[in-house]
Amino acid sequence: MTLKERIGAANQEALRRIVAANPVLVDVAPAAEVIPGMRERLILHSGPPVSWERMCGAQRGAAIGMCLFEGWAKDALEAERMLAAGAVALEPNHHHQTVGPMAGTITSNMWVWVVENKAFGNRAFCRQVEALQQFGDYSQNALSLLEKWRDVWGPALRAAVRKMGGVPLKPLVARALQMGDEMHNRVVASSSLFANAVGPVLVDCGRPKEQVVDTLYYVGNHPFLFLGLSMAAAKSAMDPVRDIEASTVVTAMARNGTEFGIQVSGLGTEWFTAPSPRVEGLFLPGWKDEDAGRDMGDSAITECVGWGGFVIGGAPGILTFTGGTAAQALAFSRDMYAISVGKSPDYLVPALDFQGAPVGIDIRKVVQTNIVPVIDTAIAHKEPGHSIIGGGIVRPPVECFARALARFGEKYRE
Amino acid sequence: MSIKLEDLVRGDLAPVFVNVGVRDFGESMRDAGYEVVFVDWSPPAGGDPRLAALLDDLL
Amino acid sequence: MLVAQRTASEPGIRDASAVMATDANRKALAAIGYGDAGRDQDFAAAGPNDLVLAIEGEAAAVDSVIARADSYFARGSGPVAGVDAAPEPRSIAQALAARPDCNVAVISVPGEHAAREARAALSAGLHVFIFSSNVSVEDERALKTAARERGLVVMGPDCGTAYLGGAGIGFANAVRRGPIGIVAASGTGMQEFASLVHRAGSGISSGIGTGSRDLTDAIGGLSTMAGLDALEADPSTKVIALVSKPAGIATTVALAKRLSRCAKPVIPCLLGAESGDADALRPVFSIDEAVCAALRAAGANEPGFLQFDEHRMRERAASEIERMHPRQRYVRGLFAGGTLCYQAQAIFRRSGLTVYSNSPLHGMRELPDPRVSQNSAFVDLGAETFVQGRPHPMIDATERRTRFGHEGSDPSVAVILLDFILGAIASTDPVGDLLDRIREIRDAARASGRHLCVAASVCGTDDDRQSLQRQVRALEDAGVLVFASSAQAAIFCREAALLLARRGQVA
Numbered sequence: 018m019t020l021k022e023r024i025g026a027a028n029q030e031a032l033r034r035i036v037a038a039n040p041v042l043v044d045v046a047p048a049a050e051v052i053p054g055m056r057e058r059l060i061l062h063s064g065p066p067v068s069w070e071r072m073c074g075a076q077r078g079a080a081i082g083m084c085l086f087e088g089w090a091k092d093a094l095e096a097e098r099m100l101a102a103g104a105v106a107l108e109p110n111h112h113h114q115t116v117g118p119m120a121g122t123i124t125s126n127m128w129v130w131v132v133e134n135k136a137f138g139n140r141a142f143c144r145q146v147e148a149l150q151q152f153g154d155y156s157q158n159a160l161s162l163l164e165k166w167r168d169v170w171g172p173a174l175r176a177a178v179r180k181m182g183g184v185p186l187k188p189l190v191a192r193a194l195q196m197g198d199e200m201h202n203r204v205v206a207s208s209s210l211f212a213n214a215v216g217p218v219l220v221d222c223g224r225p226k227e228q229v230v231d232t233l234y235y236v237g238n239h240p241f242l243f244l245g246l247s248m249a250a251a252k253s254a255m256d257p258v259r260d261i262e263a264s265t266v267v268t269a270m271a272r273n274g275t276e277f278g279i280q281v282s283g284l285g286t287e288w289f290t291a292p293s294p295r296v297e298g299l300f301l302p303g304w305k306d307e308d309a310g311r312d313m314g315d316s317a318i319t320e321c322v323g324w325g326g327f328v329i330g331g332a333p334g335i336l337t338f339t340g341g342t343a344a345q346a347l348a349f350s351r352d353m354y355a356i357s358v359g360k361s362p363d364y365l366v367p368a369l370d371f372q373g374a375p376v377g378i379d380i381r382k383v384v385q386t387n388i389v390p391v392i393d394t395a396i397a398h399k400e401p402g403h404s405i406i407g408g409g410i411v412r413p414p415v416e417c418f419a420r421a422l423a424r425f426g427e428k429y430r431e
Numbered sequence: 432m433s434i435k436l437e438d439l440v441r442g443d444l445a446p447v448f449v450n451v452g453v454r455d456f457g458e459s460m461r462d463a464g465y466e467v468v469f470v471d472w473s474p475p476a477g478g479d480p481r482l483a484a485l486l487d488d489l490l
Numbered sequence: 491m492l493v494a495q496r497t498a499s500e501p502g503i504r505d506a507s508a509v510m511a512t513d514a515n516r517k518a519l520a521a522i523g524y525g526d527a528g529r530d531q532d533f534a535a536a537g538p539n540d541l542v543l544a545i546e547g548e549a550a551a552v553d554s555v556i557a558r559a560d561s562y563f564a565r566g567s568g569p570v571a572g573v574d575a576a577p578e579p580r581s582i583a584q585a586l587a588a589r590p591d592c593n594v595a596v597i598s599v600p601g602e603h604a605a606r607e608a609r610a611a612l613s614a615g616l617h618v619f620i621f622s623s624n625v626s627v628e629d630e631r632a633l634k635t636a637a638r639e640r641g642l643v644v645m646g647p648d649c650g651t652a653y654l655g656g657a658g659i660g661f662a663n664a665v666r667r668g669p670i671g672i673v674a675a676s677g678t679g680m681q682e683f684a685s686l687v688h689r690a691g692s693g694i695s696s697g698i699g700t701g702s703r704d705l706t707d708a709i710g711g712l713s714t715m716a717g718l719d720a721l722e723a724d725p726s727t728k729v730i731a732l733v734s735k736p737a738g739i740a741t742t743v744a745l746a747k748r749l750s751r752c753a754k755p756v757i758p759c760l761l762g763a764e765s766g767d768a769d770a771l772r773p774v775f776s777i778d779e780a781v782c783a784a785l786r787a788a789g790a791n792e793p794g795f796l797q798f799d800e801h802r803m804r805e806r807a808a809s810e811i812e813r814m815h816p817r818q819r820y821v822r823g824l825f826a827g828g829t830l831c832y833q834a835q836a837i838f839r840r841s842g843l844t845v846y847s848n849s850p851l852h853g854m855r856e857l858p859d860p861r862v863s864q865n866s867a868f869v870d871l872g873a874e875t876f877v878q879g880r881p882h883p884m885i886d887a888t889e890r891r892t893r894f895g896h897e898g899s900d901p902s903v904a905v906i907l908l909d910f911i912l913g914a915i916a917s918t919d920p921v922g923d924l925l926d927r928i929r930e931i932r933d934a935a936r937a938s939g940r941h942l943c944v945a946a947s948v949c950g951t952d953d954d955r956q957s958l959q960r961q962v963r964a965l966e967d968a969g970v971l972v973f974a975s976s977a978q979a980a981i982f983c984r985e986a987a988l989l990l991a992r993r994g995q996v997a
Contacts (some may be wrong), residue, residue, distance in 0.1 A: 021490065024490075198482065299494070299495050302509055302519060337491065338491070355583070384475070385479075385490055386581060387580075388580065419476065425489070426485045426489070430485070432971075433615030433617075433640065434617075436641075436642070436698075436707060436716060437618065437723045438723065439593070439655055440655050440698075440724045440727075441726065442667070444593075444655075447591050447592045448652050449585045449586075449591065450596050450598045450658075451594075451596065451611075452598030452599040456660060456915065457596065459660075460657065462913070462914075466664045468579065468706055470578065470581060472599055472607075474523055474599075
């Protein structure tokens with residue numbers, strides 16, 4: 018077999034595995050209980066590895082929030098000193114089968130979604146999605162949401178999910194895509210479908226009425242609820258795609274606000290990084306481009322499985338959030354086919370003539386065409402202490418893919 | 432199924448052009464009334480010859 | 491947020507927000523300075539289902555926005571947030587996805603990338619026209635072999651012109667359809683042939699370009715054969731002209747075999763062939779001769795303008811030389827058309843004259859520096875050394891104007907020979923681009939006691955947008971001697987060169 022043929026076959030295997038994924042929400046649990054390698058005085062974060070010194074403002078704010086949430090520090094100043102002194106370890110979510118939105122910080126007592134890919138038996142974890150702490154806001158207001166997850170919503174959902182014997186996510190995603198969701202920044206439909214599914218079971222799961230009502234209200238009124246689930250589902254789909262010999266398929270795209278990093282199937286756990294790009298976007302009242310931090314979050318895992326920017330042509334509703342015209346959105350989707358291995362047989366997008374969504378980012382095609390994946394994303398402030406300030410479109414730096422391709426050449430070419 | 436050169440030469444079948452490169456070519460044919468698809472071409476691998484050569488082996 | 495951005499980008503507006511009047515948003519607006527908007531009664535009464543547009547800026551700008559508030563909510567205001575408008579396809583593959591009926595790829599990317607694009611085009615079932623040069627021999631052979639396997643043709647590399655059933659590709663002149671088919675190595679050879687055929691009242695069926703190396707033994711004439719096959723099978727084609735440089739030894743044999751079984755007469759014109767080279771093919775000597783032979787074979791009359799009296803040419807040359815200073819003795823040709831430069835050299839060589847050139851014919855001498863002429867010289871200004879990173883002389887006259895100035899101020903120069911190429915993509919006024927320079931230099935020469943003779947030909951037709959008639963007249967009005975074809979202009983220069991040599995100076 019020539020190298021080209023080997024790569025082709027390896028990529029087809031990668032595609033097969035992505036498409037075969039069967040993500041099921043099996044539990045909701047504290048991180049310490051379920052995340053491999055979770056331990057005290059450890060903060061997991063989004064993106065490739067980064068030191069406190071190089072960490073961006075918003076992620077620092079989120080880390081400070083975690084120290085306060087866990088009670089390691091009594092105020093922000095003490096938290097900052099601890100972190101600067103290296104008293105708390107910082108590791109990427111991705112090294113622990115986990116993903117997190119925006120700053121993506123997770124510690125022992127954070128409750129996480131537990132998604133199992135029934136096709137391969139592996140699990141993936143994602144924390145809740147909210148508009149405050151994950152953007153760097155460490156005020157009590159922000160932390161109270163994390164506390165509610167720990168004390169009210171998480172345990173209630175755990176009871177409901179266990180009672181249901183798990184919630185298959187693939188059917189929900191398929192229906193939501195037809196309804197205009199793209200599974201990254203527009204998840205209204207999937208969130209509603211999920212709320213509908215768990216609602217009756219929540220009522221009947223044996224928790225106190227107040228807790229049930231609070232949780233019903235929460236799941237029924239959270240437009241970004243399902244993002245945590247789609248991220249965990251995507252992560253659970255991509256992890257079995259790691260370490261396929263000679264495959265050029267991207268297994269992770271992740272940002273920490275300082276750097277953008279990718280991992281490639283045939284290149285193991287090596288990160289290929291470049292400075293994190295700016296997001297081209299729209300801003301909430303009072304905020305401008307100068308206030309923005311750089312691209313951040315593990316949520317680009319959704320693009321790896323062909324959601325988000327890859328189906329934006331089918332989700333024009335997202336454009337009021339990110340800017341752009343419907344024609345541009347369609348053009349983005351068309352460009353994504355040019356850099357993908359194949360198409361999903363399951364997720365058909367109406368606005369793209371019911372074509373299967375493009376699946377499997379091939380670093381060869383990215384470098385050849387100079388088309389980088391399209392990611393739609395929220396925008397954080399560059400300083401700690403703020404919540405969400407806007408949303409838009411971001412394109413990864415092509416250097417990540419070029420460096421990965423060069424390494425691939427070193428490793429596999431005679 | 433590609434069209435035979437004979438058919439294009441005979442002139443019954445109008446050529447439909449893809450212009451790859453300098454726009455003047457495509458524009459002159461379009462001005463003459465022929466259908467032209469313009470490719471917004473850029474060198475592979477952003478012009479990096481090392482990567483372009485690597486791609487010739489990999490893709 | 492979209493509406494806010496549109497509003498905020500108006501001149502005189504410092505800040506803008508468009509939000510629903512929920513409690514949370516009211517607080518947010520107050521926090522950024524709209525606190526006293528509570529005095530606005532409408533705002534006070536607004537509820538969570540009402541949209542608020544909050545603007546801060548210069549009074550006049552704010553009033554203007556308010557007056558046109560509805561317009562900011564209108565759809566289709568174009569791209570925002572730095573996102574590009576829907577782009578064109580970025581590759582041949584994408585182009586085909588959009589238009590699966592594409593059948594010819596026209597490639598003019600830099601040479602080092604041309605083969606790759608051509609491969610992609612052939613794999614997709616397209617015929618290929620490659621204008622790009624600097625494609626390797628190996629790549630050319632591989633492409634043409636792959637093309638043959640698929641029943642496709644590669645026209646090029648280094649091919650400037652083609653005609654597919656009436657559709658002109660590249661630097662093509664406006665010529666009528668007719669019974670004469672062409673297979674030609676490169677652009678200006680086909681252009682000159684086609685234009686002369688049109689001017690003679692006949693027309694072209696199709697013209698297949700093959701690129702300048704096709705008939706070398708390394709390539710073996712693959713595209714030439716494909717072109718001959720297609721033209722032979724074409725009912726409208728009655729005769730085929732083959733305009734090229736001499737073929738390799740093995741290819742000459744193969745070509746002769748192919749021509750001998752061709753159902754239609756083929757007129758080979760192998761510019762630069764020396765006697766004995768290609769006897770098996772019985773080629774004609776010049777493009778003009780090929781035109782006359784083709785017209786005859788098609789049953790048409792030989793046009794008057796292609797006939798000339800050699801004696802009259804000589805007299806004309808003599809009368810020009812009489813007016814010259816004794817120091818003037820050289821002929822300098824500045825060509826936009828590479829094939830025409832080549833043909834002119836062949837015409838000189840046949841009469842025993844030697845010239846320098848940057849693309850020398852066998853037996854001619856290479857200019858040590860292409861930018862500096864010596865003795866009599868014919869310069870191909872379309873050669874790589876001149877067009878690297880610069881526009882072709884058919885499009886842009888800058889290089890030729892400069893060079894004309896050098897040649898014309900050189901007291902040893904007697905005659906300057908120019909070609910002007912009309913047609914698609916070429917300059918809208920090739921003669922005009924050079925005329926003031928010609929006048930200026932000739933006037934300066936006259937002032938220093940030299941009569942500078944400028945001879946020219948114009949390749950094109952009256953139907954070209956530049957208009958052959960107008961271009962010729964403009965030249966004649968400026969005192970340029972215009973000849974009916976490039977070959978005739980070269981023959982005039984040859985007569986001048988022979989006379990200058992006889993005058994006792996070395997030509």
